[in-house]
Amino acid sequence: MSLIAELAAMDGVFAAGEYSYRGDRFSYKGQISEEQARMASIMCRATTMGVHMQTDMMASMHPESHVAPAGGWVVRGPQFTVCTMANVFCFLDNSKASLNTIMSTLRVRLADEPQDLI
Numbered sequence: 459m460s461l462i463a464e465l466a467a468m469d470g471v472f473a474a475g476e477y478s479y480r481g482d483r484f485s486y487k488g489q490i491s492e493e494q495a496r497m498a499s500i501m502c503r504a505t506t507m508g509v510h511m512q513t514d515m516m517a518s519m520h521p522e523s524h525v526a527p528a529g530g531w532v533v534r535g536p537q538f539t540v541c542t543m544a545n546v547f548c549f550l551d552n553s554k555a556s557l558n559t560i561m562s563t564l565r566v567r568l569a570d571e572p573q574d575l576i
């Protein structure tokens with residue numbers, strides 16, 4: 459089973475997908491439209507690039523922080539959470555999903571992915 463299909467089948471996940479680092483391709487499974495998935499992939503790519511820039515800046519000022527390279531990010535809102543690791547994104551319903559379970563799955567399945575893809 460692909461990682462995207464595995465994530466999409468987990469409790470509380472309403473969409474999962476992946477995006478290209480160039481920003482020109484994406485794939486997804488879940489309960490969102492193709493246009494919403496396209497916008498999600500653009501948002502996740504842009505946010506990932508911003509997070510990488512910020513961690514690189516912090517690492518240059520404080521090398522002992524060991525914050526770079528960034529491995530992913532999470533944003534939690536009142537109703538749903540977005541989490542990204544490498545080039546995979548996942549949208550969770552806060553009332554139904556376990557962020558710990560999702561992040562653990564991402565960490566295990568993406569352990570061998572390069573962390574400096576951006």
